[in-house]
Amino acid sequence: PCFLSTDRKGNYLLASYYEGSKVTVHPIGGDGAATAAPSQTVPTARGAHSIQTDPSNKFAFVPHIAGNGPNAIFQFNFEETTGNLTANNPARVSLQEELGPRHFCFHPNRDVLYFSNEQGGSVTGYNFDATAGTLSAFQTISTLPDGFDGANSCAQIQITPSGNYLYAPNRGHNSIACFSVDPGSGRLTSLGQVASEPVPRAINVDPTGNFLFAAGLESGRLASYRINSNTGHLEPLATYEVGRRPMWVLVTELPG
Structure with a gap:
């Protein structure tokens, strides 16, 4: 992964994969260690460069660069009790300029x-x-x-x-x-x-x-x-x- 963050409650580790074209969710145990195997893997696109949840812990965003990626921001719903990510509507913000x-x-x-x-x-x-x-x-x-x-x-x-x-x-x-x-x-x-x-x-x-x-x-x-x-x-x-x-x-x- 090229980026790691935790959700706002500190219960899940979120990871974005630039070359892997995906994001993953790992539960965090009481000892502070994340599970080796993800509880969820969500395919996105090449160039996924970061992931964070919003202050309410209900939504997450994954920007993807241009050139090596789709030049878009993927938008997700985040369920803080299970850690599951689901595509929001719309699922992405596509940019007109090559901003990345x-x-x-x-x-x-x-x-x-x-x-x-x-x-x-x-x-x-x-x-x-x-x-x-x-x-x-x-x-x-x-x-x-x-x-x-x-x-x-x-x-x-x-x-x-x-x-x-x-x-x-x-x-x-x-x-x-x-x-x-x-x-x-x-x-x-x-x-x-x-x-x-x-x-x-x-x-x-x-x-x-x-x-x-x-x-x-x-x-x-x-x-x-x-x-x-x-x-x-x-x-x-x-x-x-x-x-x-x-x-x-x-x-x-x-x-x-």
Whole structure:
């Protein structure tokens, strides 16, 4: 699998398979271990890049990139007592442009989702119908500066706990795109880009919303930034050697 997440109750491990063209569900036992065999396997399409349930734990989404995939977001109903996924209606959101939705995050206070577009070099905001569990796009905005015409692809996407700022990394331009989020509409406004380590595949905002960390796939270094709570701009702090080709970064809080 290329992506793992748990449902909102922590009872099931959900996995998406880029080459395997599927998603799976694994029950999580009382010891915190997931079962080796999935309780459900759902065929989707090549390029399934992530999966998450919504805050109500009733729905799930699986974006598929373009080129190697169908350039669509699969929409599912999720039954939290059994872990079963069933296709929603409609079963997918097919995109007109070759955007390639890859990863996504939920606005903490609004029924809005944001997807990073791998091939499009952009972020798309979707209104989320919390009753039907379906998406409708309302904005697509570039992650790149005007005039840049080099090769680029987007990877992860993060929003601050306040919902005020959103970030997406550019692999090619080698930067982190920064956006402010309108508190009423959820629309994004570009704040520009901040230089990153080469090929910033993975980023994460810490639980306080004060810091962002970005891993450079080609440099083997992790860069830290302070998030200005008034402007959303990133202030570079330090870099750390973390080994060859870091693929993921996660900041978590431990008990005590």
